[in-house]
Amino acid sequence: MTGSSSGAPERVGGRGALRGRRSIAGQVLVLQVTLVVLLVVAAVAASVLQARHTARRQAVDRVVAVAETFAHVPGMVAALRSTEPSSTLEPLVEAARVRTGVDFLVVMNPAGTRYTHPDPSRIGQPFLGHIERALRGVAFTETYSGTLGPSVRAVVPVTTGDGTVVGLVAAGITVANISETAGRQLPVLLAAGLGALALAVGGTVLVNRRLRRQTRGLGPVEITRMYEHHDTVLHAVREGVLIIDDQAKVLLANDEARRLLDLPVDAQGRRVAELGLDPATAELFGSGRQAEDEVLLAGNRMLAVNAQPTVRDGKPLGSVVTVRDTTELRALTGELDAVRGLADALRAQSHEAANQLHVVVALVQLDRLDEAVEFATAGLAGSQQLTDRLLGAVDEPVLMALLLGKTAQAAERGVDLVITDDTRFEMFDVESAELVTVVGNLIDNAIEAAEVGDPPRRVTVAVCSDHDGLMVRVADSGPGLDPSQVAAAFERGWTTKASTSSGDGGHGRARGLGLALVRQVVRRHGGQIEVGRECGAVFTVRIPRQDATEPARRATAGLTTP
Structure with a gap:
């Protein structure tokens, strides 16, 4: 519903909607390609500018070297002082110009009149450019538009031994030739730039494919929505x-x-x-x-x-x-099991009572009243005596019902469950569900152990509470528990029985939880469990009252095997 509700505005939004639906990988691809193109273009432009700067720098260095070298050629001063300096210098200068690759090499007198020039018609004409600094004996460079157009030139003075300036030498390269030199590098720079662009875009596409797989092609809106829902669910569940x-x-x-x-x-x-x-x-x-x-x-x-x-x-x-x-659910399940056991016992007793009633009616019809009374009251004394004793000794109705139900349940399974005469339970600071968990599970285990033991099969139960705390003692006539198995017996899943079907659709009931639940309750209340042996196993649970000594009791709580 969330996706459909947001889809309509995105379609109406046109280009904005497309951006919203575009996947993270697609947006990253566009961004990365744009950045790569910009970087490559900037790098190529910087390289072109650097190439031009380098070409200009090289041109400056060349004209300075040529001018300096020619100004200090032996015989230059004598040639300048001769009667025909042009005829003497022109062939030498032109040959030097061709060899050095400069566009012009001009020799002039201090007044700026040319003695040499690539164009012979300009010999004798004034030099176009600045010569003042050279006349002061300082060589310099400049860019100036002369007869050949804009050029980078160097002007160097020709001096005598005493420093007198007797002439000037100017060498130059036109700006057009410098640009042409830099332009020859442009194809290489462009090719390198295009190659770098192709490699970068190819790598970006590969990264984009991996990112698309990892993000499952989702866009930022979907990812943001998923995160918000994910975070909300995690905190709300x-x-x-x-x-x-x-x-x-x-x-x-x-x-x-x-x-x-x-x-x-x-x-x-x-x-x-x-x-x-x-x-x-x-x-x-x-x-x-x-x-x-x-x-x-x-x-x-x-x-x-x-x-x-x-x-x-x-x-x-x-x-x-x-x-x-499932702590509370397990406790309620244990209590429900106890109620079910009591119901099953009552159902069996009801069936047995019906059989006995038929016998009594038949005896009455046969006019054998004494035998009828004796038969009807024979089985009531023991159960009534137990009920009366528990009514006077146990204040907790749930515990009393549990003991009566387990007594009937044990009788059905051929086990004699004996509740000791010293059993007495007054109101205690343990919840009834926890009491059922402890007593019920200990009795269930004891009945199952007694069933596999030799006759007579018996379980003895004692539940006592006083000013010190609660004591539950359950002994059985079964094979007992090996001391090496005591610690493992209280771990979840430990059992000597196979899983049985529970009739719930074929799903087996988990076994090995009873003693683990008992240990959990005992730990919670800072008590102790003792495991011993008489004719069979003996489990003794002691839970102290929750008073000022509770921290000390909790510190010593645990499992002992006397």
Whole structure:
């Protein structure tokens, strides 16, 4: 919708719209070609000016050298003082002019009257130009329009041994010849300029093609719009988003990712291994592999992680990772499982009660009332006694329902769940959902362990709270837990059971989360978990009350294996 809404004004805008739709690569190409043309033209112009300057400088140097040399030729003073200086000097001067390549070489007396000239008809006429400085014994150069047109000339005095000026020598090259000399270099300069222009434009086109591929042919409007939307989405989305390159460096992390993973401020640009993440989380982020709703622990949070590798032209570029906080959802799921277990137990008891009712009715119809009463009340004493005891000992209705439901559930699975007589729970500063997570998962694991053990199959549960804190102790008659496996048992994904189908469309339920969830709750409250062994495994959880000694308790919180 964004693209279509902006398209109409761009079409109406004519040339401005074309500029808006032109890709970044196209605009860069036009700019670069323009700059290259301007630079090449400027370079050629500078080279032409330099060539002209050089030609002029060389002409000046030549006329000065020729004039100086001829003015100091032996016999020059004698020739000037002779009765026929023109006849003596003219052939020598003309030969020297031809050899040196100057346009004129003139010898004159101090009054400026020519003794020599390329045009014999001008001999005896006054020299056209300035000679005052030369008469003072100073050689000089100037540009002056003489009989041959504008020329660069040098005028040098001819002096005797005592410094008396007895004549002057002028040598010059016309400006037209200087320009012609510079013009002969112009084709070479133009050819070099055109070659440089062709190379520069060719290189620019190649760079433009690469830029076009990298920008996908997008124009500045589209790129700006994409960036604005990209930035807005990253800040607004309620999921953590990370972009990780093929070197396992974090290129981008939005606000929610920083919060959920507790990333440092300078996380961007650092390797995943340097961010202090949980080992399993760091391994997933750094591996570049694909993941779908993989559950990971990060501090006190349980995260659902999706990772999608980024590949272009068959080469891995990294991965995009999204992180979603499922801590509350997992807690609610645990509570729901407890309710489902209780419902299943009630359903089974209802079915069993219906069977018993049929037996009672049949006994009544047979007029065997004593047997009917005895049969009807035989199974009620134990369950009623347990219910009455829990009603008096447990103030938390959710915990009481959980214990009753797990007792019925264990009975259905052939396991005797015993709740100790010292079980007593008063109001405690642990949320009911967290209490269900701890007690429910420990009991579930114990029931499954007892099922694979030898008869009699039993689980013993004790839940006690006092002024010091809460203690949950669950023991089973199963095979127990090897001490070397204790630490691994509390890691996410560790289990001794295979994944089972959950009936949700064929998707298997993740296993190995129960004890990880228990450890998460215990850590959050600064408690401890002890793992021991009697006839089977014994798990003991201790959570202190949140009072003034909490920091000290949190400092010692952890996992022990007595």
